Amino acid sequence: xxxxxxxxxxxxxxxxxxxxxxxxxxxxxxxxxxxxxxxxxxxxxxxxxxxxxxxxxxxxxxxxxxxxxxxxxxxxxxxxxxxxxxxxxxxxxxxxxxxxxxxxxxxxxxxxxxxxxxxxxxxxxxxxxxxxxxxxxx
Amino acid sequence: xxxxxxxxxxxxxxxxxxxxxxxxxxxxxxxxxxxxxxxxxxxxxxxxxxxxxxxxxxxxxxxxxxxxxxxxxxxxxxxxxxxxxxxxxxxxxxxxxxxxxxxxxxxxxxxxxxxxxxxxxxxxxxxxxxxxxxxxxxxxxxxxx
Numbered sequence: 377x378x379x380x381x382x383x384x385x386x387x388x389x390x391x392x393x394x395x396x397x398x399x400x401x402x403x404x405x406x407x408x409x410x411x412x413x414x415x416x417x418x419x420x421x422x423x424x425x426x427x428x429x430x431x432x433x434x435x436x437x438x439x440x441x442x443x444x445x446x447x448x449x450x451x452x453x454x455x456x457x458x459x460x461x462x463x464x465x466x467x468x469x470x471x472x473x474x475x476x477x478x479x480x481x482x483x484x485x486x487x488x489x490x491x492x493x494x495x496x497x498x499x500x501x502x503x504x505x506x507x508x509x510x511x512x513x514x
Numbered sequence: 515x516x517x518x519x520x521x522x523x524x525x526x527x528x529x530x531x532x533x534x535x536x537x538x539x540x541x542x543x544x545x546x547x548x549x550x551x552x553x554x555x556x557x558x559x560x561x562x563x564x565x566x567x568x569x570x571x572x573x574x575x576x577x578x579x580x581x582x583x584x585x586x587x588x589x590x591x592x593x594x595x596x597x598x599x600x601x602x603x604x605x606x607x608x609x610x611x612x613x614x615x616x617x618x619x620x621x622x623x624x625x626x627x628x629x630x631x632x633x634x635x636x637x638x639x640x641x642x643x644x645x646x647x648x649x650x651x652x653x654x655x656x657x658x659x
């Protein structure tokens with residue numbers, strides 16, 4: 377079965393979508409590639425894509441992220457050119473997650489102990505609130 | 515290798531972390547792909563046939579809005595297939611097939627009542643939180659082996 381995957385780079389990565397596209401062109405694999413300013417879309421049989429994804433990840437293991445896509449590249453049901461413009465429905469999710477990709481990349485690349493976080497404030501338990509009210513009224 | 519459902523079910527970060535740590539991420543695009551790339555498109559453009567709402571009826575009653583049942587026809591089978599789950603609460607940017615709040619409530623409920631291991635997280639807002647986020651996912655997935 378043909379599968380489609382996005383290869384997306386963190387904004388802090390030194391690897392550009394064009395580098396990934398060149399890597400794919402230079403590989404032995406015969407895949408469909410679509411390069412945009414923020415990502416590369418690849419389409420072929422699952423085994424081929426999985427092998428290719430491993431090669432692509434080796435360019436920058438912490439800075440390259442892979443996402444599944446349902447529609448093949450250039451599908452008229454999703455293509456902006458055919459639909460009269462506007463963002464593809466999945467774009468907003470990717471755009472939002474791209475903003476935190478640099479943090480995730482740094483976390484993946486980091487070594488050593490994980491910092492301890494201060495405990496988050498929790499709502500007052502109802503029992504404690506009841507006690508406070510009783511104390512206030514007595 | 516465990517099958518791990520991620521919530522939001524279209525999350526790039528979660529599905530990537532799961533697959534790079536050697537497990538299979540169960541995500542909605544895979545379910546969408548099975549429908550839209552089928553050789554016989556019976557109901558263009560998205561190939562949602564009358565069978566899909568019937569599948570959705572397994573998870574939501576007939577008086578529930580059709581959008582919920584339609585979404586559940588894609589997400590429901592994924593939940594059934596899952597062996598573990600990672601849930602990120604209140605991402606604040608759910609759109610498209612993840613943009614229905616009632617479906618999302620139902621999805622989270624079905625995951626929790628299934629009795630599989632669940633990891634609850636929030637999206638990180640700084641570097642320290644990101645390291646804890648990645649570490650928690652790593653430990654959780656290593657524990658599934």
